[in-house]
Amino acid sequence: MTTFEPTESVLTPEGFELRFGRATASERLVALAIDLGIVLLATFALVLLLWFTLGIGAAMLVAFLLRHGYFTWFEARWNGRTPGKRLFHLRVVRADGGPLTVETVLARNLTREVELFLPLTVLLQPDALFPDQVGWVRLVAVAWILGLFLFPLSNPHRLRIGDLLAGTRVVVTPPVALVHDLADVRRAGQEPRDGVFAFSAAQLSIYGEHELSVLEDVLRKAKRNATDPALVEVAKSIGRRIGFDDAAAVVGHEARFLREFYAAQRRHLEQQLLLGRRRLKKVPRTTKGARPS
Amino acid sequence: MSREPETPWSVRFRRERQAAWVELEDLVSRCERGGLAALRPEQLSRLPVLYRAALSSLGVARASVLDQGLRLHLESLVARAYLVVYSPKRSLLEVLVPFATTGFPRAVRAIRWHVLVSAAVLLLGGALAWAMYGVDPEHYYLFVDGGMAAGRDPTASTEALRETLFGDDDGDLLAFASMLFTNNSSVGILTYGLGFVFGLPVVLLLLYNGMLLGAMSALFHERGLGVEWWSWVLPHGVTELLAIVLCGAAGLAVGQQLVFPGPHSRLHALTVVGRRMGAVVAGSVVMLALAAVVEGVFRQVVQSVPVRYVLAATFAALWCAYFVCAGRRQR
Numbered sequence: 366m367t368t369f370e371p372t373e374s375v376l377t378p379e380g381f382e383l384r385f386g387r388a389t390a391s392e393r394l395v396a397l398a399i400d401l402g403i404v405l406l407a408t409f410a411l412v413l414l415l416w417f418t419l420g421i422g423a424a425m426l427v428a429f430l431l432r433h434g435y436f437t438w439f440e441a442r443w444n445g446r447t448p449g450k451r452l453f454h455l456r457v458v459r460a461d462g463g464p465l466t467v468e469t470v471l472a473r474n475l476t477r478e479v480e481l482f483l484p485l486t487v488l489l490q491p492d493a494l495f496p497d498q499v500g501w502v503r504l505v506a507v508a509w510i511l512g513l514f515l516f517p518l519s520n521p522h523r524l525r526i527g528d529l530l531a532g533t534r535v536v537v538t539p540p541v542a543l544v545h546d547l548a549d550v551r552r553a554g555q556e557p558r559d560g561v562f563a564f565s566a567a568q569l570s571i572y573g574e575h576e577l578s579v580l581e582d583v584l585r586k587a588k589r590n591a592t593d594p595a596l597v598e599v600a601k602s603i604g605r606r607i608g609f610d611d612a613a614a615v616v617g618h619e620a621r622f623l624r625e626f627y628a629a630q631r632r633h634l635e636q637q638l639l640l641g642r643r644r645l646k647k648v649p650r651t652t653k654g655a656r657p658s
Numbered sequence: 659m660s661r662e663p664e665t666p667w668s669v670r671f672r673r674e675r676q677a678a679w680v681e682l683e684d685l686v687s688r689c690e691r692g693g694l695a696a697l698r699p700e701q702l703s704r705l706p707v708l709y710r711a712a713l714s715s716l717g718v719a720r721a722s723v724l725d726q727g728l729r730l731h732l733e734s735l736v737a738r739a740y741l742v743v744y745s746p747k748r749s750l751l752e753v754l755v756p757f758a759t760t761g762f763p764r765a766v767r768a769i770r771w772h773v774l775v776s777a778a779v780l781l782l783g784g785a786l787a788w789a790m791y792g793v794d795p796e797h798y799y800l801f802v803d804g805g806m807a808a809g810r811d812p813t814a815s816t817e818a819l820r821e822t823l824f825g826d827d828d829g830d831l832l833a834f835a836s837m838l839f840t841n842n843s844s845v846g847i848l849t850y851g852l853g854f855v856f857g858l859p860v861v862l863l864l865l866y867n868g869m870l871l872g873a874m875s876a877l878f879h880e881r882g883l884g885v886e887w888w889s890w891v892l893p894h895g896v897t898e899l900l901a902i903v904l905c906g907a908a909g910l911a912v913g914q915q916l917v918f919p920g921p922h923s924r925l926h927a928l929t930v931v932g933r934r935m936g937a938v939v940a941g942s943v944v945m946l947a948l949a950a951v952v953e954g955v956f957r958q959v960v961q962s963v964p965v966r967y968v969l970a971a972t973f974a975a976l977w978c979a980y981f982v983c984a985g986r987r988q989r
Contacts (some may be wrong), residue, residue, distance in 0.1 A: 371737070429840040429844075470938070477851075
């Protein structure tokens with residue numbers, strides 16, 4: 366199941382606030398590892414091929430182009446995606462919502478030399494970078510360069526330095542399927558059913574949007590055929606909370622009861638919304654006479 | 659009579675619009691796989707219409723629909739559709755030509771003071787090394803390490819030094835040129851990236867490059883090979899040093915925005931300068947490629963000192979004209 370939380374806001378040029386998912390550090394790291402793997406393999410293969418045909422000069426040139434051109438090329442061609450990013454539905458977008466220009470892509474990828482390739486060299490072969498240096502100089506250099514590499518972990522948007530310079534963010538845009546509407550009784554392949562349970566306005570003014578979405582989650586996750594023990598539990602507690610009179614009628618029909626309560630509750634809250642009244646959470650349970658509303 | 663029990667209004671809202679969303683989703687997933695080219699013309703013309711419809715649906719849904727499943731679907735659909743609708747669709751040529759004719763020279767002009775400072779730092783390094791060589795030739799080894807010197811050090815005979823300037827080695831010219839290019843470009847790119855650390859490493863890198871040049875120049879001048887030395891350096895050096903100075907200037911500009919962001923927030927200031935400097939560095943890499951071609955090929959072929967000077971002067975004049983004049987007119 367995709368867990369898509371639209372939390373990264375980007376204002377489009379026409380003034381609409383888009384909401385993307387936030388790419389996690391681990392997703393980005395794995396995508397990066399895949400891209401680096403591709404670069405490495407391609408470099409290895411091409412360098413071997415060219416070395417023996419056109420000479421070492423062509424091989425060096427191609428290695429350089431792959432190292433610095435791979436990310437820029439794909440992000441510019443595929444509108445913010447590389448093969449690795451594509452696997453995870455990751456996208457580079459501009460924080461100001463504009464189109465991703467080549468300058469932007471260049472600005473964020475030219476810093477990879479400092480952020481990525483330098484730390485990698487330090488990790489793999491420190492002697493290449495600091496030959497015969499005093500121990501503590503090398504230590505300071507390693508700490509500094511690793512600091513750059515770990516920089517994204519220091520801010521909530523997981524921006525790396527290239528993102529700061531280019532004004533970009535890496536977001537995730539997984540496809541989210543359109544699930545059926547729980548409140549729609551005329552669903553395809555089903556007979557329209559009459560409502561069995563009736564709820565009074567007072568009973569519907571207890572819960573808020575938060576509880577509604579929890580109930581939606583419960584209903585969507587519940588097993589279809591058998592009576593889910595979770596449903597029984599939830600039906601019981603809702604019935605008690607709203608003071609549903611005919612508790613006996615609910616037994617055995619918990620799924621239906623919850624479904625109809627969900628529809629009634631949503632209708633009520635949406636009606637209130639249209640009138641400009643929003644209730645986010647349920648009203649707190651009042652003990653007798655303790656708190657006049 | 660069958661009554662529809664307690665139907666929220668959003669059920670009707672969805673029934674009326676769902677077909678359009680499904681159609682949009684289909685178009686968007688096609689584009690995500692194969693680009694805009696995957697669409698037929700009539701589908702292409704539907705795309706912006708459907709996108710705007712979905713946009714307005716999402717606006718309504720956010721304000722007054724409480725079906726989480728529906729809202730999440732619309733959030734994701736609109737975000738994906740936006741990326742498809744606003745994907746910049748340009749060919750390589752459409753990017754490169756404006757960049758070369760206007761983008762690059764303009765970006766350089768925008769940081770002309772940084773370029774001057776960067777050049778000054780380079781010269782300062784050179785002067786420093788020259789002076790220190792005058793004090794004691796042993797200082798040469800502070801600035802030029804063995805690999806870089808390749809025999810060009812104070813112990814070499816004057817004749818051997820002359821050899822290095824006019825050596826007609828039949829080595830692999832392409833290999834030599836690409837080694838020069840990749841090394842110099844890596845230094846240039848590094849300089850830009852290091853701008854983020856308040857520009858300090860940039861100054862050091864520029865100083866160091868200047869010192870290298872200064873120490874070697876001092877050595878050759880001491881042996882009375884000054885004229886020949888500059889005829890060896892300048893044909894490619896004009897382009898190469900200019901490119902390194904530009905990268906340094908880009909790094910300095912980034913560092914400056916970081917320390918003195920001006921009226922904007924630090925982040926905003928960085929972003930504005932960062933994009934422009936990316937362009938400067940990319941242009942510099944192209945310049946370094948040209949310099950490497952000159953160094954690797956022309957200099958091996960052209961052995962006459964006057965012709966080498968003419969070549970250098972021509973390059974200098976061309977670059978001056980390019981950076982001062984190109985892309986002035988508003989298009």
